[in-house]
Amino acid sequence: xxxxxxxxxxxxxxxxxxxxxxxxxxxxxxxxxxxxxxxxxxxxxxxxxxxxxxxxxxxxxxxxxxxxxxxxxxxxxxxxxxxxxxxxxxxxxxxxxxxxxxxxxxxxxxxxxxxxxxxxxxxxxxxxxxxxxxxxxxxxxxxxxxxxxxxxxxxxxxxxxxxxxxxxxxxxxxxxxxxxxxxxxxxxxxxxxxxxxxxxxxxxxxxxxxxxxxxxxxxxxxxxxxxxxxxxxxxxxxxxxxxxxxxxxxxxxxxxxxxxxxxxxxxxxxxxxxxxxxxxxxxxxxxxxxxxxxxxxxxxxxxxxxxxxxxxxxxxxxxxxxxxxxxxxxxxxxxxxxxxxxxxxxxxxxxxxxxxxxxxxxxxxxxxxxxxxxxxxxxxxxxxxxxxxxxxxxxxxxxxxxxxxxxxxxxxxxxxxxxxxxxxxxxxxxxxxxxxxxxxxxxxxxxxxxxxxxxxxxxxxxxxxxxxxxxxxxxxxxxxxxxxxxxxxxxxxxxxxxxxxxxxxxxxxxxxxxxxxxxxxxxxxxxxxxxxxxxxxxxxxxxxxxxxxxxxxxxxxxxxxxxxxxxxxx
Ligand code: ADP
Ligand code: MG
Numbered sequence: 001x002x003x004x005x006x007x008x009x010x011x012x013x014x015x016x017x018x019x020x021x022x023x024x025x026x027x028x029x030x031x032x033x034x035x036x037x038x039x040x041x042x043x044x045x046x047x048x049x050x051x052x053x054x055x056x057x058x059x060x061x062x063x064x065x066x067x068x069x070x071x072x073x074x075x076x077x078x079x080x081x082x083x084x085x086x087x088x089x090x091x092x093x094x095x096x097x098x099x100x101x102x103x104x105x106x107x108x109x110x111x112x113x114x115x116x117x118x119x120x121x122x123x124x125x126x127x128x129x130x131x132x133x134x135x136x137x138x139x140x141x142x143x144x145x146x147x148x149x150x151x152x153x154x155x156x157x158x159x160x161x162x163x164x165x166x167x168x169x170x171x172x173x174x175x176x177x178x179x180x181x182x183x184x185x186x187x188x189x190x191x192x193x194x195x196x197x198x199x200x201x202x203x204x205x206x207x208x209x210x211x212x213x214x215x216x217x218x219x220x221x222x223x224x225x226x227x228x229x230x231x232x233x234x235x236x237x238x239x240x241x242x243x244x245x246x247x248x249x250x251x252x253x254x255x256x257x258x259x260x261x262x263x264x265x266x267x268x269x270x271x272x273x274x275x276x277x278x279x280x281x282x283x284x285x286x287x288x289x290x291x292x293x294x295x296x297x298x299x300x301x302x303x304x305x306x307x308x309x310x311x312x313x314x315x316x317x318x319x320x321x322x323x324x325x326x327x328x329x330x331x332x333x334x335x336x337x338x339x340x341x342x343x344x345x346x347x348x349x350x351x352x353x354x355x356x357x358x359x360x361x362x363x364x365x366x367x368x369x370x371x372x373x374x375x376x377x378x379x380x381x382x383x384x385x386x387x388x389x390x391x392x393x394x395x396x397x398x399x400x401x402x403x404x405x406x407x408x409x410x411x412x413x414x415x416x417x418x419x420x421x422x423x424x425x426x427x428x429x430x431x432x433x434x435x436x437x438x439x440x441x442x443x444x445x446x447x448x449x450x451x452x453x454x455x456x457x458x459x460x461x462x463x464x465x466x467x468x469x470x471x472x473x474x475x476x477x478x479x480x481x482x483x484x485x486x487x488x489x490x491x492x493x494x495x496x497x498x499x500x501x502x503x504x505x506x507x508x509x510x511x512x513x514x515x516x517x518x519x520x521x522x523x524x525x526x527x528x529x530x531x532x533x534x535x536x537x538x539x540x541x542x543x544x545x546x547x548x549x550x551x552x553x554x555x556x557x558x559x560x561x562x563x564x565x566x567x568x569x570x
Contacts, residue, residue, distance in 0.1 A: 041081030135177035289334035307333030328396035
């Protein structure tokens with residue numbers, strides 16, 4: 001068969017260069033990435049075989065095997081999973097489809113220190129290419145389940161790779177690394193040593209639900225010499241394969257949870273919060289959810305993949321199970337394992353299933369209550385949460401009426417009370433003045449624009465706190481005037497301003513009436529002159545310095561929203 005040579009796509013080439021020059025100090029993670037890919041490939045085959053009876057594939061002993069050869073300085077990670085076709089190899093291994101990559105590479109070049117660079121790479125799983133941190137040549141031999149011919153891919157990571165069709169290849173994929181000499185020479189990075197392999201697999205991949213085996217040759221002796229007894233040995237299984245979500249909390253270490261998180265999310269930094277839920281009764285399920293410590297680049301892009309994996313009785317069913325989590329919690333990652341669903345369940349069925357809808361509600365509430373607990377017990381962690389995910393969470397104020405108050409309760413807002421620190425509504429309510437019935441806010445483009453607004457004058461003069469809402473989404477959800485703790489949110493730009501105690505209000509109203517009489521000629525004349533532009537001209541109690549301002553009626557759209565509509569040409 002002829003050998004074809006291909007060039008890596010530009011981004012792929014840049015990423016490879018970074019790998020070759022080992023920008024990441026913890027090289028051990030390459031093995032986690034390869035085992036993770038192998039595990040995914042086994043999941044996929046299991047599922048495809050389940051759905052397609054005619055698939056000509058062997059699913060009798062699905063597993064991952066690691067083989068080492070000290071003489072040849074090679075390490076092989078083999079799986080008998082789904083494999084890849086010729087075209088899939090070109091597509092999946094030769095290019096980078098992830099849209100966040102270009103931005104990542106740009107940021108990476110601009111990172112000023114190695115620490116900053118490692119932080120960045122920590123946010124971005126590098127997958128298969130991380131092999132080039134430890135190898136000077138990588139060979140991948142693969143055959144897609146059901147196909148007869150295989151494909152061999154080889155590269156040194158320097159610009160090009162070759163592809164060749166081979167007549168016979170075992171089902172699945174074998175990735176062979178020719179290790180760089182420095183890595184086999186120093187003990188710390190001795191990737192042909194069985195104990196090193198054992199240690200890495202245990203540390204990073206213990207929870208993988210397929211057996212990770214080490215071939216006996218490798219297990220025999222660290223230097224590849226013949227073992228003392230010649231009896232053939234069973235391969236050694238390196239991982240415990242226990243599904244973490246099915247184990248009790250005190251049996252699992254934080255590190256184990258974090259490794260599962262990394263496997264699911266492809267995010268190399270530890271999660272901000274781990275959430276466990278065990279539902280018993282007629283519809284039994286377990287959930288292990290994670291709130292990441294930073295928002296992904298593409299959180300607001302179309303086609304963003306949600307991170308909830310669905311398992312049925314320990315069997316992986318699908319990634320990105322959108323039926324289990326509302327869109328405004330799309331940043332939550334994790335596993336949900338249900339006992340009583342069919343293995344053949346489809347997305348369409350899930351969308352309509354009543355049990356799934358109940359699960360969805362329960363999971364959303366659980367996430368919100370976790371954030372609430374975090375808010376009181378760990379304010380700093382909550383501050384991180386809010387900085388990263390506040391904007392997306394607020395979308396829930398528009399879509400999830402059932403949880404609206406709970407979402408408001410875990411939200412933070414910029415406030416006139418403090419220049420730098422945002423406030424929660426609970427804190428706002430505690431500071432409310434005697435007789436103040438509403439939670440006041442004003443929307444606008446920026447904090448400064450809002451503070452300069454004449455609408456703020458009376459509030460400032462009276463020392464009444466106002467929330468300063470500057471996110472575009474704020475314009476929309478405030479329209480519904482939601483309430484928190486029985487107090488409605490009210491725009492300072494709308495309707496009459498009634499500040500002060502009952503008595504003060506009455507007094508002010510009488511006084512205003514008297515003065516309205518006094519100025520009725522002027523006001524009438526102004527209303528006439530401005531007819532068609534404004535509905536009414538009246539004396540104001542909200543101004544202390546400015547001569548006039550425009551206000552909306554209670555139920556009109558806010559000026560900022562008006563501007564937004566205008567900008568959209570409506
Ligand atoms: P990711 O796992 O995040 O998708 P990787 O760089 O690790 O990124 O892998 C890229 C793609 O190559 C995978 O999504 C998968 O489609 C394919 N792939 C990698 N390893 C294997 C394997 N062992 N078996 C089948 N496909 C694989
Ligand atoms: Mg991967």
